[in-house]
Amino acid sequence: MPDALILAAGRGDRMRDQGLIKPLVPFLGVPLLERAMTVLARIGVRRIVVATGWQAEAVSEAARRYGARLGVEVEPVYAPDWERGNGASAAAAAGRFDRPFLLVMCDHLFEPEMLAKLAEQTPPARGLVLAVDRNLSHPLVDWDDVTCVRVEGAAIRAIGKGLPNPDGFDTGAFLLTPEALARLKEERIPSMTELVRRLAEEGRAQAWDASGYFWADLDRPDLLQRAEALWLAKIAGKAHDGPVSRRLNRPISVRLSRWFIRHRIRPMQITWLAFAMSVVAALFVAMPPWWAIAFGGILAQLASIVDGCDGEVARATYQESDYGGWVDAVLDRYADALLLGAMCWHALVHEMAGMSAVAAGLAALSGALINSYTADKYDGWMRKHQKAYRFRLGRDVRVFAFFLACLLDAPMALLVLTAAVMHLENLRRLWVVGR
Amino acid sequence: MPDALILAAGRGDRMRDQGLIKPLVPFLGVPLLERAMTVLARIGVRRIVVATGWQAEAVSEAARRYGARLGVEVEPVYAPDWERGNGASAAAAAGRFDRPFLLVMCDHLFEPEMLAKLAEQTPPARGLVLAVDRNLSHPLVDWDDVTCVRVEGAAIRAIGKGLPNPDGFDTGAFLLTPEALARLKEERIPSMTELVRRLAEEGRAQAWDASGYFWADLDRPDLLQRAEALWLAKIAGKAHDGPVSRRLNRPISVRLSRWFIRHRIRPMQITWLAFAMSVVAALFVAMPPWWAIAFGGILAQLASIVDGCDGEVARATYQESDYGGWVDAVLDRYADALLLGAMCWHALVHEMAGMSAVAAGLAALSGALINSYTADKYDGWMRKHQKAYRFRLGRDVRVFAFFLACLLDAPMALLVLTAAVMHLENLRRLWVVGR
Numbered sequence: 034m035p036d037a038l039i040l041a042a043g044r045g046d047r048m049r050d051q052g053l054i055k056p057l058v059p060f061l062g063v064p065l066l067e068r069a070m071t072v073l074a075r076i077g078v079r080r081i082v083v084a085t086g087w088q089a090e091a092v093s094e095a096a097r098r099y100g101a102r103l104g105v106e107v108e109p110v111y112a113p114d115w116e117r118g119n120g121a122s123a124a125a126a127a128g129r130f131d132r133p134f135l136l137v138m139c140d141h142l143f144e145p146e147m148l149a150k151l152a153e154q155t156p157p158a159r160g161l162v163l164a165v166d167r168n169l170s171h172p173l174v175d176w177d178d179v180t181c182v183r184v185e186g187a188a189i190r191a192i193g194k195g196l197p198n199p200d201g202f203d204t205g206a207f208l209l210t211p212e213a214l215a216r217l218k219e220e221r222i223p224s225m226t227e228l229v230r231r232l233a234e235e236g237r238a239q240a241w242d243a244s245g246y247f248w249a250d251l252d253r254p255d256l257l258q259r260a261e262a263l264w265l266a267k268i269a270g271k272a273h274d275g276p277v278s279r280r281l282n283r284p285i286s287v288r289l290s291r292w293f294i295r296h297r298i299r300p301m302q303i304t305w306l307a308f309a310m311s312v313v314a315a316l317f318v319a320m321p322p323w324w325a326i327a328f329g330g331i332l333a334q335l336a337s338i339v340d341g342c343d344g345e346v347a348r349a350t351y352q353e354s355d356y357g358g359w360v361d362a363v364l365d366r367y368a369d370a371l372l373l374g375a376m377c378w379h380a381l382v383h384e385m386a387g388m389s390a391v392a393a394g395l396a397a398l399s400g401a402l403i404n405s406y407t408a409d410k411y412d413g414w415m416r417k418h419q420k421a422y423r424f425r426l427g428r429d430v431r432v433f434a435f436f437l438a439c440l441l442d443a444p445m446a447l448l449v450l451t452a453a454v455m456h457l458e459n460l461r462r463l464w465v466v467g468r
Numbered sequence: 469m470p471d472a473l474i475l476a477a478g479r480g481d482r483m484r485d486q487g488l489i490k491p492l493v494p495f496l497g498v499p500l501l502e503r504a505m506t507v508l509a510r511i512g513v514r515r516i517v518v519a520t521g522w523q524a525e526a527v528s529e530a531a532r533r534y535g536a537r538l539g540v541e542v543e544p545v546y547a548p549d550w551e552r553g554n555g556a557s558a559a560a561a562a563g564r565f566d567r568p569f570l571l572v573m574c575d576h577l578f579e580p581e582m583l584a585k586l587a588e589q590t591p592p593a594r595g596l597v598l599a600v601d602r603n604l605s606h607p608l609v610d611w612d613d614v615t616c617v618r619v620e621g622a623a624i625r626a627i628g629k630g631l632p633n634p635d636g637f638d639t640g641a642f643l644l645t646p647e648a649l650a651r652l653k654e655e656r657i658p659s660m661t662e663l664v665r666r667l668a669e670e671g672r673a674q675a676w677d678a679s680g681y682f683w684a685d686l687d688r689p690d691l692l693q694r695a696e697a698l699w700l701a702k703i704a705g706k707a708h709d710g711p712v713s714r715r716l717n718r719p720i721s722v723r724l725s726r727w728f729i730r731h732r733i734r735p736m737q738i739t740w741l742a743f744a745m746s747v748v749a750a751l752f753v754a755m756p757p758w759w760a761i762a763f764g765g766i767l768a769q770l771a772s773i774v775d776g777c778d779g780e781v782a783r784a785t786y787q788e789s790d791y792g793g794w795v796d797a798v799l800d801r802y803a804d805a806l807l808l809g810a811m812c813w814h815a816l817v818h819e820m821a822g823m824s825a826v827a828a829g830l831a832a833l834s835g836a837l838i839n840s841y842t843a844d845k846y847d848g849w850m851r852k853h854q855k856a857y858r859f860r861l862g863r864d865v866r867v868f869a870f871f872l873a874c875l876l877d878a879p880m881a882l883l884v885l886t887a888a889v890m891h892l893e894n895l896r897r898l899w900v901v902g903r
Contacts, residue, residue, distance in 0.1 A: 356901060359845050360898060360902070362841075363838065363841065363842055363894070363898060366837075366838045370830070370838065374834070377830060378827075382823070391812070391816060394826075394830065395805070395812060395829065396809075398834060398837075399801075399802075399809070402834065402841065403798065403802065403805065403837065406801055406837065406840065406841055410794050467791055467795070
């Protein structure tokens with residue numbers, strides 16, 4: 034994996050008006066510079082040079098701190114004439130690389146996979162590769178500000194703002210040769226755009242198609258807001274989200290997650306909050322009056338929504354951990370057991386459903402828990418065989434049915450339905466995986 | 469991974485008396501030649517030469533059949549003067565290898581890991597590496613027949629049957645250079661032992677220490693019998709076997725497994741047999757009389773023993789599959805649910821334990837199922853941190869407690885105990901993995 038250069042020298046005039054140092058502005062709770070460094074560290078970059086300019090002291094200090102935590106080597110370099118443009122900032126790093134390296138803008142957001150793929154390209158001798166997004170309907174692009182490119186085959190033919198008939202956008206991610214970097218310095222080229230233009234004339238500027246990957250230029254505060262929502266929505270959905278999760282829970286949990294991130298609430302705290310809500314829900318469901326069971330049902334459904342936030346917050350702020358995911362899963366099983374147990378209790382004590390309530394309760398409880406037990410293997414199998422779910426029967430559907438049954442005050446119907454559907458689904462899974 | 473040569477030319481006089489072709493004699497249901505080829509294919513060998521002699525036609529045909537199924541290239545070669553000894557048999561393969569290769573005796577049993585490690589060694593120029601077991605108390609060695617070696621450092625100094633003061637045993641597994649093989653032919657060396665002796669004089673015979681790996685020379689029918697029991701006992705134990713499994717279930721299931729293998733019963737059939745036994749056990753437990761619940765308890769414990777056989781048979785006959793293991797695990801959960809459900813029913817209906825039976829039943833059922841849900845992750849964590857279990861609370865302990873409670877006709881005690889112990893264990897797991 035190549036080394037990398039992050040350009041973090043600019044003032045970001047539009048943001049400075051808000052009293053902010055651009056590289057340290059948080060995006061979903063993580064400063065832009067830390068985010069860029071984390072993404073590079075994730076794809077295996079071990080050495081990062083950070084070009085600083087405005088507020089160099091604060092930015093360098095932050096870069097060193099992030100680097101120490103990520104376990105990567107950090108070299109801040111001060112670019113004295115950073116005000117001339119991003120080319121002049123990059124020039125300060127000349128001589129610090131001896132093979133092609135990744136160059137990214139600090140105020141851009143990139144999916145890790147995009148940079149990993151870009152790093153695999155081979156730049157032309159003494160030239161560069163620019164990641165170009167050919168999807169001209171990018172939702173976050175500001176047409177007045179974006180740099181456009183025209184390409185022929187893999188070669189860049191023209192570049193500039195307001196270019197007529199563009200083929201794609203400059204994403205702000207480069208794979209640069211040391212010679213191209215040296216040229217920035219020798220020829221005092223003010224901007225990366227101008228460097229690309231000169232190299233393009235010599236056939237040394239190549240475009241690599243980055244269409245389909247998520248990236249964004251977060252130059253303006255309002256773009257930053259919109260990008261947060263889009264980015265969270267993108268990472269929130271899991272391949273095996275069920276229908277209720279996709280249509281009801283996720284759209285709400287994504288909004289909640291932004292609130293949690295802004296208030297620095299950690300994923301594990303959200304996990305326990307959701308569990309506590311389920312415990313309280315079970316207590317209400319076990320009580321006799323209709324309003325209590327209805328309230329319990331609503332609370333259980335809310336807990337199911339909140340339960341989606343821990344994963345979203347973890348992924349958005351790079352706090353994912355196997356342990357966190359496991360605790361979440363185990364507490365979900367406890368929540369399931371408590372809710373179904375409370376429902377069985379309600380049917381038995383308050384509705385005098387007798388032995389049939391006990392039988393249905395035991396069957397529903399075992400069906401639901403064994404359903405979760407079979408889920409890992411089943412999902413793995415679906416992934417391996419690249420099958421799409423038509424309708425995944427998981428916890429989202431189960432809790433939603435529970436919620437409806439509480440509103441309708443129909444505990445026996447829920448227990449019988451859960452038992453029947455879950456056991457049939459378990460048998461179906463055993464059968465389809467075995468075929 | 470190197471290619472391999474299997475010596476399958478000998479007559480095996482002691483076995484022939486029983487009318488058997490030695491390479492085709494089944495060991496735990498799998499013919500010796502198929503077993504040797506399977507082990508080689510497992511460690512990544514892609515081309516196997518089989519030296520044949522006595523009954524060459526039948527042996528070659530079998531080798532081709534096994535090779536086709538294993539997806540390895542097979543070259544049978546007929547050794548016309550195989551009766552002179554195993555050196556003469558091996559000589560028939562001269563010219564068929566252009567780099568060092570594994571040489572194994574067909575009538576020997578080897579653990580795959582042992583051959584994989586041997587394949588990683590580097591033989592001396594034009595020499596060989598012999599796997600030597602320095603554990604002189606090997607339970608299957610026939611001192612009148614075994615070939616002994618004396619070593620100095622890594623160099624073999626002397627070799628032969630009845631050698632005084634030996635340092636170890638010749639295991640029958642070699643890593644041989646093509647030049648050493650050619651020499652067998654050129655100098656008409658009758659036996660591998662004689663080849664080792666000549667190379668040792670020139671400092672070209674190295675010993676590799678195979679102590680600790682399982683291997684056996686199955687030259688005599690009675691050794692074969694004893695080796696079956698030892699081998700099965702070795703592969704039966706899982707690292708996370710609980711105390712009841714280790715001391716009670718495994719010793720019995722190993723004997724049962726040999727019976728299942730001899731009668732060609734497949735692992736999946738055993739899985740379903742054990743489940744059916746649990747279903748019948750649950751029916752008896754749900755009945756009122758003492759003898760019924762006691763009989764149900766005994767049947768449940770027997771089912772738990774039979775349930776260990778599917779894995780043993782699968783491993784002994786190379787029929788392991790992820791799917792088989794998964795079905796076994798899911799049916800175990802169903803058996804757990806049925807047995808605890810039946811116990812709850814018994815307490816409720818026949819002992820009039822009332823609401824406390826329902827509460828205890830739901831708690832025991834959820835505790836046991838969530839215990840299995842947490843087991844995978846917990847066992848993985850224990851393995852990763854190389855911790856030994858002091859006392860693993862798993863299904864073996866649970867079913868044994870169930871069995872005792874049935875004999876004592878104490879359903880409520882079992883439900884309360886299961887609920888308390890399982891939930892505490894689940895919390896403990898969450899806690900220790902998180903530390």
